[in-house]
Amino acid sequence: MLLRDISVVDENYEVREHQNIITEGDAIAYIGPELPADYRGESYDGRNKAAMPGFFNAHCHVPMTLIRGYGEGLPLDRWLNERMFPFEALLTADDMYWGALLGIAELLQSGAVSFTDMYMEMDGICRAVEQSGIKANLSHGTSAFSPEAHFTDTNGYKGLAYLMEYQKTAANDRIIGEASIHAEYTCTDTVAREVADFARAHGLRIHTHLSETRKEHEECKARRGGLTPAAWMERLGVFDAPVTAAHCIWVEDADIEILARHGATAVTCPSSNLKLGSGIAPVKKLLDAGVRVAIGTDGAASNNNLNCIEEVNLASILQKGATGDPLFLGPRDTLELACRAGALAQGRTGCGCLKAGNRADLVVYDLDKPHLQPVYDLLSNLLYSAQAGDVALTMVDGRVVYRDGEFPTIDLEQAIWNAGRIRDEKLARLAANC
Numbered sequence: 001m002l003l004r005d006i007s008v009v010d011e012n013y014e015v016r017e018h019q020n021i022i023t024e025g026d027a028i029a030y031i032g033p034e035l036p037a038d039y040r041g042e043s044y045d046g047r048n049k050a051a052m053p054g055f056f057n058a059h060c061h062v063p064m065t066l067i068r069g070y071g072e073g074l075p076l077d078r079w080l081n082e083r084m085f086p087f088e089a090l091l092t093a094d095d096m097y098w099g100a101l102l103g104i105a106e107l108l109q110s111g112a113v114s115f116t117d118m119y120m121e122m123d124g125i126c127r128a129v130e131q132s133g134i135k136a137n138l139s140h141g142t143s144a145f146s147p148e149a150h151f152t153d154t155n156g157y158k159g160l161a162y163l164m165e166y167q168k169t170a171a172n173d174r175i176i177g178e179a180s181i182h183a184e185y186t187c188t189d190t191v192a193r194e195v196a197d198f199a200r201a202h203g204l205r206i207h208t209h210l211s212e213t214r215k216e217h218e219e220c221k222a223r224r225g226g227l228t229p230a231a232w233m234e235r236l237g238v239f240d241a242p243v244t245a246a247h248c249i250w251v252e253d254a255d256i257e258i259l260a261r262h263g264a265t266a267v268t269c270p271s272s273n274l275k276l277g278s279g280i281a282p283v284k285k286l287l288d289a290g291v292r293v294a295i296g297t298d299g300a301a302s303n304n305n306l307n308c309i310e311e312v313n314l315a316s317i318l319q320k321g322a323t324g325d326p327l328f329l330g331p332r333d334t335l336e337l338a339c340r341a342g343a344l345a346q347g348r349t350g351c352g353c354l355k356a357g358n359r360a361d362l363v364v365y366d367l368d369k370p371h372l373q374p375v376y377d378l379l380s381n382l383l384y385s386a387q388a389g390d391v392a393l394t395m396v397d398g399r400v401v402y403r404d405g406e407f408p409t410i411d412l413e414q415a416i417w418n419a420g421r422i423r424d425e426k427l428a429r430l431a432a433n434c
């Protein structure tokens, strides 16, 4: 595809006007002012539009769209135990497929090209990712409570084995399987150590939740002889694999050193963290210590949407407010977190910025909107004024997967109908069990 006469957010996250982008196969072949005379492929009019690198949503539970808005108004432990866990226990692989498809539509429409996910029933989620054309690093959260349990006994292991088999026969590298420890408070020493050993032996990344709530962080210290969740994981070898650690709100200075020392990625999920009353991640401290920080939506049950444009905006302004520094995390630095850091957290090189040779993962914004005019500083309009409805086109690996309200790979009407059907079926079963 040739995107003609378009504003481009380049590899340094600076704006270049009146550019032409040519994509070939899954890559960007050319970005520059010259217009090829003999181009024969599809041509896209880029006037009054801007091309940005797509977002890499670094922490999600995509099928949780099915539980959006269910159990509002409860404190966290009651919300989890009385609403989330009983509902999730009823979800099948087919339900996951529909929930994931709905969530992926939301992601593509708000400028995401990839997401890192932890959930269950990998076959349903893989099917949705494969069909939709988005990229994803998928994992099945590993939980274990019995001291006798081993990793190979867990559903987390079965899910990972499925993903590893899937990757062997996949026609592309859009799906990457990761190991996962759901969290410190849902895992034993034995199983966490075995996950770490397995990940290291097979060159896998590990996705986990880390110090999301003060309660979780303090209870870990009380239970594990003063060790914080990060210190506990380090002792078991978890950080010897590349780790994506969601939340990191209550991490202490020594924990931040652990993350930095091992090249782990901390993922801030501001909407979810604020809505659940968990707190605000110390992003400045993490960055100052050299920790890679990425941005995630978390699941739609706690966010309550997967709108990446809103998440990236909030990540920036929340940190300005929290630090009292209006210059902290400006548009360029925020894009660095949302795009390049997210791509690196997924182990994807050649992604995360627009330049020739990189994957053609791009998002086109329509600037012909009341809230996007006038333009003094395009980047600040894209970060602080844009809405998800401004995305005109999303391309992943050179393939258009969203354009002008249409999803060429997703029957949205069918996904919405099935989400409603699943809601009704599960509520009836839950009522019958009472």
Ligand SMILES: [Zn+2]
Binding pocket: 059, 060, 061, 209, 246, 298, 299
């Ligand atoms: Zn989460």
